Amino acid sequence: MVNKNRMNRVAAAMAAAALVSVAVPAASAQAAETPRIDLRVLVVDDGGSSVEAITAELRDTGVPYTRVELGSAGRPVINAAFLSDTLDGRPRAKYQGVVLPNENPFGEGSAEMAALAAYETAYGIRQVDAYTWAHPGVGLEYTDNGGYSGQLDGTQAAVTAAGKTGPFAYLGGQVAFEDNSALVPESFGFMGKPRAGYTSYLDAPVEAGRASLVGEYAHDGRSELVVTFGYNQYQQQFRLLARGIVDWLTRGVHLGQSRSYFAVHVDDVFAPDARWSKELNCTPGDYACPGGEGKESTIRMTAADAVYAAQWQQSKGFKLDMLFNAGAGEEWKAENGGTDALTAQLVADRAKFRWMNHTYTHPFLGCVQDTTTIPWSCTKNALGTINWMSRAEISAQIRDNNNWAASKGITTDRSELVTGEHSGLKTLPQQPQDNPNLAGALADNGVKWAGSDNSREPSQRPVGAALTVPRHPMNVYYNTGTNAEMADEYNWIYTSRADGGSGVCEDNPATSTCLPEPLDVTTGYLQHIVPQEARTALRHVLANDPRPHYVHQSNLAEDRTLYPVLNQVLDTYRALYAPSAPLVNQTMKEAGVELGRRAAWDKALAEGKVSAYRIGTTVTVKAPAGVVAPVTAPTGTKKQLLLGTSDFGTPYAGTRSTWTAPELLQSAVTLRLPS
Known part of the structure; x- marks a missing residue:
């Protein structure tokens, strides 16, 4: 050789x-x-x-x-x-x-x-x-x-x-x-x-x-x-x-910068999630499930699950984002004796979590759905135009959830919102456009950052004055509360018809690979699914990807299926990296700002509007007005001010880096490298 x-x-x-x-x-x-x-x-x-x-x-x-x-x-x-x-x-x-x-x-x-x-x-x-x-x-x-x-x-x-x-x-x-x-x-x-x-x-x-x-x-x-x-x-x-x-x-001197980002959104907090039926291979009470009438079951966190979540966060040095539906929680309480230990516990521990608006009762905010069809379709009025949820209704869902949080002393950033199922945004193929009333409702409530599904829309885009923030779905199912349920649904999706599965993997070989044989439902989740999902999430983390991940409150309940995945991601990362390169646990707003800056920077590069060079120990960077530049430089680098200098950037992974722009009365960024 x-x-x-x-x-x-x-x-x-x-x-x-x-x-x-x-x-x-x-x-x-x-x-x-x-x-x-x-x-x-x-x-x-x-x-x-x-x-x-x-x-x-x-x-x-x-x-x-x-x-x-x-x-x-x-x-x-x-x-x-x-x-x-x-x-x-x-x-x-x-x-x-x-x-x-x-x-x-x-x-x-x-x-x-x-x-x-x-x-x-x-x-x-x-x-x-x-x-x-x-x-x-x-x-x-x-x-x-x-x-x-x-x-x-x-x-x-x-x-x-x-x-x-x-x-x-x-x-x-x-x-x-x-x-x-x-x-x-x-x-x-x-x-x-x-x-x-x-x-x-x-x-x-x-x-x-x-x-x-x-x-x-x-x-x-x-x-x-x-x-x-x-x-x-x-x-x-x-x-x-x-x-x-x-x-x-x-x-160690270049344009661009890199971080290891990891954030996890827990959707549907306070609301129950529908449960997968192992017998019917569908989810009664949620979308079409033939034969599921009267067999509905739900999964919801308990107060003990809330206590565990807070303790887990502290032990791992990592914060979860709790995306809440207060109205759905109030409905659950009214239907269950008027008390709710889960809400009481989470409100008591409110300062231990980050919180985000997920709408008051988690309705579908797009077109009015006809769920008698498979798949569902948008209803139309007598004139043949689509029936949309109104601006006032959407606005109330956002406003009422924020007001409930304020009444409980829960701090939220009102510029952030994730709608239930990312609804209101276009949903192909049934709803190929955004609800035309969505942008106005976002503006009514000061929303600047709207969560979207990265598997559908990986690029950031405007919705009126707001921008989307694509989120990675984690393959830990919303409709399962136990390891066995996870493995059973996974088998249904990823095994052939001959092995008792749906055969979807056979029908779509370009996008899905069939399992060689069904997973053991008692061991399959921990032995097969967890390592695979942790690998996928870690791949995002290591690729300088600021997009958050999302799961559901059901994954913190019963068998608490989420934690083995998160433990593997966090433990593996911290074993692989030195303390100088910590995980960056951003808010959704921070992720949105990062994505927006990258888009503007990439556009400026593509148009040839960036000039950057080094002469000896001096670095000069020029970009279009309003475009901030990502720059990485060695420790000890100074940024030239109008009078004097200041330390450049923030430390990460042994260098210093940041998004930077010229100071007042300057036309370019000037850096002084250490000798």
Whole structure:
């Protein structure tokens, strides 16, 4: 498998690169002039998943990049003129870092690779080799000299001492390679022993000790970050390393920023949720359930569940958002003897939770539904137009819930609202538009942030003067209170008809995969569903995704099915990351602001309206008026004020970052980097 002739060709290309370095302007007569280095990354893309993963990290964190597709006939030629020029009499490097598919994707004796090597040498630009093999051309011994090549599923890698003081200091130490299925190979790579000039940042055990998977190779005046395993943008091993790859590439100075966000909304608090019927394979009393008449059953938290929720929050250092329906709780109380220990307990513990308006009685706020049809449909009047819930009715649902909370001393942010079932917003296919009365009702009550379903609408959009905040649904069902009910409904959805399931997975193979066999209802939830749902949520957390997740109050009742999922997410994250990179538990408003800023920033980048560069220890960032810029810089960075300076940004993961704009009477953001 090892190709020693290929190593010799790479070495020859590197030597050629050194010979042409004199062609770069900064290396000749202008060497005394401190060059300008633009804050933009060059990505040379071969269409592979590893380059795609790094590109996704750049895109999703707001780092500008230029992508050159190797396979495109009309692509630009990478030469000295493409990489650098002179601007206002000063040499300019157009890219602060270079991402390549491997150490030389252009071929033996390539003038393009020689030009890149010369450029990197002249301007001190770093290069990431997204995926290559272990060989001396990248500073590693061949794998047959004490290394390893092959499948890496389940490999327990570790950040080295150099990695902990370098680009991966934000990690707790361990990097476990995913092993989600014994039936499917998920990772492949090479582990080689370091040679002179190579510093390992991530290694793993081999028969002869440990060998490297990620490291820095310094040679010929250049630095390469060498990655010797394949990956895609969703795999945990990449997600853990992604931040460090970008920080290493940019020397910790770049546009864009990243956090690990996690918030969980608990919908329907105070209201009961309908229960799944294992006999009927549907939910009596909620939508169509043939034969379910008279068999309705509900799930509702108890006072003991409320006490447990408060205790769990304290033990985990994590707050849940309680989305409440006060009127539904009042109705339940009236139907159950006029007392309600759950409400009394939650009101007594009100300061221990975050609260959000979920409407007073949880009605459907869109069109007037005809539930006699399957699926339901919108009713129409004699003129053939849709009957909509009125603005006054919607407004009352919002207002009455807020007023009830105020009467109980519960603090809410009235600018936040999640309607029951996200109703009022368009619901395809039955209701392809928003209720035209919704925007006015939101304005009547000062609502600026309206929760939406990320599985239907992943992008933020306006609803009148308000903006949506997409929420991730967690696959912990609203209509189940026990582990066995969860596994039973899961089996119905994800097994074939031959195995007693609905067959939906057979009918929609592109979007759903059938289980090879039904889950054991006594163990299936904890052993299969919990790890899967925790993995999905953690993937969002590790991907710089600020969208909140949502579940239902039923998941805090009876078997308290939610906690095993949350425990796994929180415990896994805190084991993987150092305290310098804590989970950020945002409010919905904060998530909405973050999403809005990103949309404006991405638009400014796409339109070419952002200018950012570094000259020595000074960074200058210019963006359109009203657009705040995400910037990451080292600890010790100062922001230039009209008079004096201030500490820049907030600390996170070993650097400082924030959304920033020019100060009063300034036209650009100016940062002073530490010497």
